[in-house]
Amino acid sequence: MTPSPTSIDRVVLPTDSTIPATRSAEYDTYFRISRSDDAHAWSVSALTVVTAITADLPRSTLNNDSRLRLLDALAVVVGDAAAAAAAVAAQERVSAPTAAPTDHLSTGQDDRTPQAPNGAARQAITRWKKGHHLFHLFVISMNSRLSAVLDSLATEQWSDLADQLTELGVLYAGATESMRYASDFSPEIYRDFVRPSMEPPWLEPGFSAVFNRDHDIMLTGVKVVRTALKSAELSGVAADSARKLWKSQAENRRAHQLICQRFVPGGDSLLQEHFDSTGQTN
Known part of the structure; x- marks a missing residue:
């Protein structure tokens, strides 16, 4: 049974991947994203998303190669979530009891999606939002590794660098497949239901993926890493991992x-249509 849009659990993402973005709060509300510094909440939420996607994957139209790339990237996220949970557990064993955390899941308006008219539309909006949850999880894991790449370059830890670049390539490929999963429904449903759910009266005019702060940080990090790698003398393994990473990035764009x-x-896009209708330039 496909859940209704209002029954989709929120995904929790770290607050440290934020930048000043005019409408990032609206983006988070629409895609049912909460922000928290609670590593345990993030790890539990990540595993919940992974479980939901894995359960639905056999019902998707993604081919075997796409599913394998997605599963490889999911394994990286699961490892990150498990490591975060273990670190929290270790800290709790040595720390004094603290006050209960505030409810990081509370947000004002809880859902900004019209009622789905049928089962196909319910499945589409579920995949649209859950697929974006997964995309964010991949991006969060990428952001951490982009920072680690710069540290490894600075200390000339070539083996660690190769491993980090390899995992970045896997995550980039997974992000590509999460987009395919999120859009795994007919263009007619997108036209008649999903796209209108991102327009007035549900959202302000000009809703756009450019309000995705996690992705913006990732793109900035990728540019910095690419520049740093160009000026570095990489070993054979690290150089090969870097080439695979840029290949994954190119495939993501395509x-x-x-x-x-x-x-x-x-x-x-909705944003461009808004600019055109109001005589603005982007």
């Missing part, structure tokens, strides 16, 4: 373009 073209052939 896949996103194809998804956009499939849903809105030759059309503009």
Whole structure:
């Protein structure tokens, strides 16, 4: 049975991947994202998302290669979540009891999605939002590794660098497959239900993925790492891992373009349509 949009559990993401973004709160509300510095809450939420995606994957139209790439990246996220949970448990064993944390899941308006008219629309909006949850989890794991790459370069830890670049490539490929999973429904459902759910009266005009602060931080980090790697003399293994990472990034861009073209052939984004209708320039 496909859950209704209001029954989709929120995903918890760390607050330290934030930048000043004008409408990032609206983005988080629509995609049912909460922010918290509670590592345990993040790890539990991450595993919940992974479980839900894994259970639904056999019902998706993703081919075997896509599923394998997604599962490889899921394994990295599960490892990160397990490590975070273990660190919290170790800290709790040596720390004095503290006051109960505040409810990080409370947010004002709880859902900004119209009532799905049928089962296909319910499945579509569930995949749309859960797939974005998974995309964010991949991005969060990538952000940590991008910082680690710079540390390894500075200390010339070439083996660690190769491992980090390899995992970044796996996560980038997983992010691509999470986009395919999130859009695994017909263009007609996107046109008639999903796209309108991101327009007035449900949201302010001009809703856009550019309000995704985690992704913005990741893109900035990738640029910094690419520049740093160009000026470094990498060993054979690290150089090969770097090439695979950039190949995964290129595939991610191509896949996103194809998804956009499939849903809105030759059309503009909601943000561009808003700019056009108001005479603004982006």
